[in-house]
Amino acid sequence: xxxxxxxxQTVTKVVTFIIxxxxxxxxxxxxxxxxxxFVGGLLTASAIVLLMLAFGIQTVKKIVPVNYVVMxxxxxxxxxxxxxxxxxxxxxxxTHAYDYFDLPLFGKTSLHSAMLFDAxxxxxxxxxxxxxxxxxxxxx
Amino acid sequence: xxxxxxxxxxxxxxxATILMLFPNKIKMQRLFALLGALAxxxxxxxxxxxxxxxGIQVVTLGSWPAPFGISMVSDLFSALLVVTTSLIxxxxxxxxxxxxxxxREQSFYYPAVLFLLTGVNGAFTTGDIFNLFVFVEVxxxxxxxxxxxxGERQQLRESIKYLLVNIISSALFVVAVALLYSVTxxxxxxxxxxxxxxxENTGILTVIAVLFLVVFGFKAAIFPLxxxxxxxxxxxxxxxxxxxxxxxxxxxxxxxMRTYTLFFTMNVGFTHELLAIIAILTILAGxxxxxAYFDVKKIIIYNIIIAVGVILFGVSQLNEAGVQGSILYxxxxxxxxxxxxxxxxxxxxxxxxxxxxxxxxxMKTYPVLxxxxxxxxxxxxxxxxxxxxxxxxxxxxxxxEGPQFWGSIVILATSLIxxLSAVRIFIYAFWGEPVxxxxxxxxxxxxxxxxxxxxVAITVFFGVGAELxxxxxxxxxxxxxxxxLYIEAVFKE
Numbered sequence: 001x002x003x004x005x006x007x008x009q010t011v012t013k014v015v016t017f018i019i020x021x022x023x024x025x026x027x028x029x030x031x032x033x034x035x036x037x038f039v040g041g042l043l044t045a046s047a048i049v050l051l052m053l054a055f056g057i058q059t060v061k062k063i064v065p066v067n068y069v070v071m072x073x074x075x076x077x078x079x080x081x082x083x084x085x086x087x088x089x090x091x092x093x094x095t096h097a098y099d100y101f102d103l104p105l106f107g108k109t110s111l112h113s114a115m116l117f118d119a120x121x122x123x124x125x126x127x128x129x130x131x132x133x134x135x136x137x138x139x140x
Numbered sequence: 141x142x143x144x145x146x147x148x149x150x151x152x153x154x155x156a157t158i159l160m161l162f163p164n165k166i167k168m169q170r171l172f173a174l175l176g177a178l179a180x181x182x183x184x185x186x187x188x189x190x191x192x193x194x195g196i197q198v199v200t201l202g203s204w205p206a207p208f209g210i211s212m213v214s215d216l217f218s219a220l221l222v223v224t225t226s227l228i229x230x231x232x233x234x235x236x237x238x239x240x241x242x243x244r245e246q247s248f249y250y251p252a253v254l255f256l257l258t259g260v261n262g263a264f265t266t267g268d269i270f271n272l273f274v275f276v277e278v279x280x281x282x283x284x285x286x287x288x289x290x291g292e293r294q295q296l297r298e299s300i301k302y303l304l305v306n307i308i309s310s311a312l313f314v315v316a317v318a319l320l321y322s323v324t325x326x327x328x329x330x331x332x333x334x335x336x337x338x339x340e341n342t343g344i345l346t347v348i349a350v351l352f353l354v355v356f357g358f359k360a361a362i363f364p365l366x367x368x369x370x371x372x373x374x375x376x377x378x379x380x381x382x383x384x385x386x387x388x389x390x391x392x393x394x395x396x397m398r399t400y401t402l403f404f405t406m407n408v409g410f411t412h413e414l415l416a417i418i419a420i421l422t423i424l425a426g427x428x429x430x431x432a433y434f435d436v437k438k439i440i441i442y443n444i445i446i447a448v449g450v451i452l453f454g455v456s457q458l459n460e461a462g463v464q465g466s467i468l469y470x471x472x473x474x475x476x477x478x479x480x481x482x483x484x485x486x487x488x489x490x491x492x493x494x495x496x497x498x499x500x501x502x503m504k505t506y507p508v509l510x511x512x513x514x515x516x517x518x519x520x521x522x523x524x525x526x527x528x529x530x531x532x533x534x535x536x537x538x539x540x541e542g543p544q545f546w547g548s549i550v551i552l553a554t555s556l557i558x559x560l561s562a563v564r565i566f567i568y569a570f571w572g573e574p575v576x577x578x579x580x581x582x583x584x585x586x587x588x589x590x591x592x593x594x595x596v597a598i599t600v601f602f603g604v605g606a607e608l609x610x611x612x613x614x615x616x617x618x619x620x621x622x623x624x625l626y627i628e629a630v631f632k633e
Binding site: 069070072073074076077080084086087090091092093094095096 | 158
């Protein structure tokens, strides 16, 4: 089926980047305010799905040549490693560490190991969502 | 090493994650799966001796104080089950090499097995009822993957039922947890054990206790909630069936044992009598099924249900002999079910069918297999000195000491039916006129038989040397019968 989706494609080209930027914002907002890896991951996945709707799965595969299963695995490893790092310091599992740093440009910033864990969650969510959608989408 | 009790959960999780990176390299998959199972077993053995020497191990995640953070608690009971689980998964992995097939090995079979191990070990270790729900979901997710793995027609049909039943029971689980939280204001099991006796209105708590019995009953396959089990378990290939039969229902049994000894003890006259009656009905229903079918898989599957009834009857008596017997029998049953499925699997491969009527005369061609099966079957029925005997003896003794002595009589009588159902496989498959068999490579046969024989040897040792294990079992029973030990361990920091 050949449809004319110039409008969708044009809008998508702009909107995708807005969604991705928002995803990054939501991701970093996490921990102290609502947000985090899970929602950020879902938003990112939705941006990629929008691309797929507009340009087709094959095109998107060419633009974003990522193996999502590997992505899930890497995310899981990152999350587990962050939580398991506490074993090295002999404190209970999942104990996080944080401190405040003076960074150029950002000023006084709080760096928290929960961010690494959330990055893992982010990768897992994107990976799993995209694996599911690709599997269903390819099933003609 | 305050985190030692988490190792049997984290190691398979990390291994499974690593295995996801290279699904097509079969040799690496096998190697890492084996390493993962071995490392898990080693760490769980360390844990068992640590708990035995130093008492209950507790870690509350994230350094939060006890009732607020998620507590992971490893007492002797949970440590024993974690060791048994890790042992069985190790043998299932070994048995999978020759049986599961390359196609399945390439599509995330071993990661799913290890994720299942993570979930089961987690469910046995957690000290928080909501976290129990989470770990049950982890193992269910893995089991969904495994039951549909390979996508055969029968598997697809049965996995829909399996999914539906488990989603409904999981939804009920959340509802029950929410109700419990609204009444007590806590989900930490040790904290529940403190708060529940302080609540005077036991009516609502009894309702919640029965609701939890329904929830866990779905997983443990008690009467009348076992209806989904025989058909669903019949579908997947043998190693997966062994894994499910040995481990999955036992998580439900463990959850009932834990909750019904630790905190749902406010109205024992009602809840535990109900549990005893249901346990006996479960045994009877299982017996009917075990005798009715001529399918080797089905016969052993119905024996799972019988064993669940026997174990739960022991717990419902709430006395020392009953609870000790239940723990012994639970460990025995996990191992013997795995090994019976292994052996029956070999028989089914040799004949190319699981229908008993089309079998016969294996004793002449495969004598070692026959004798191994006979030992396992006698162990299942609890013929002394094999592994089913000490557990059943204690359960029966507990029943005679407790209020439901008639239950013990039923258990004694049904032992004969269990024996009959298991020996029937022996009579039909190994005696009689030889039937044409499928050619089986000697190396494949040995690769299947050797892990089974080692596991049979372990069950024999577990039965003959029961005296050696008794300190562990009585220690485990002591914690179950004295919730204060559990509470003090969690709140000591």
